[in-house]
Amino acid sequence: MKKILAYKPLLARIFKEVIEECKNFSYEEIEKCIEGDVIISKIYVDNGLSNNTELIGGQNTEDYENEEGLIKYDIRTYLKIPHLDRSESIKILIDVEAQNEDNPGYDIINTTIINISENHDVSSIDNNTVKLLTTLFDETLDAKTKISELQNKYGLPLTKELEMEVTEMCTYATSMENKGIEKGLRALVNSLKVYIKDFDSLYEAIIKNEDYANVSKEQVRKYY
DSSP, X not given: OHHHHTOHHHHHHHHHHHOGGGXXXXXXXXXXXXXXXXXXXXSOOOTTSOOOOOOSSSSOSEEEETTTEEEEOSEEEEEXXXXXXXXXXXXXXXXXXXXXXXXXXSOOSSOOOOOOOTTOOOTTOOOHHHHHHHHHTOTTSOHHHHHHIIIIISOOOOOHHHHHHHHHHHHHHHHHHXXXXXXXXXXXXXXXXXXXXXXXXXXHHXXXXXXXTTOOHHHHHTTO
């Protein structure tokens, strides 16, 4: 996921929405303002532990605030934005993080939060970038559909490498969903077979549950 979020054409679309200095820039102009490589932390390090971190680029994704608490960055990059007269420029340090909760457990300063709908319904969303991000993280879409919509519907150019990253993300999400279903199915079978001794009756009881309506007899039999 981090490699996808660190993709400069995607970052350009996000920055145009949330950074005032980028409002009047085109996506291509914003990409040119992204200075050097976007750096990615590949290994999560808890506070107080060693800073053994693999990086892309040459900058550290860890920093200290007031020489005290260690601040961890998922994705860090700089924007170097020229003034209108091109005589000088301003430099903005940006940290991008994907969070599944509003409060990550540490202080965040100067933050913009983009909320993605849990039901992935883009019909009620007005902002095109939020629609793009909602589609990107929609676990119900297969990789082919997702890649097609990102490119053709939202105009996000994808390299072959990024297409592979999106495909891997979809494969992982499907795998985790299947593991969750199997775990729940095992628990349900173990609970019901105490009371229902006949397999066919037990199977009928299980498929009445909408979460397991499409499971096969073979899947159920594994845990019977």
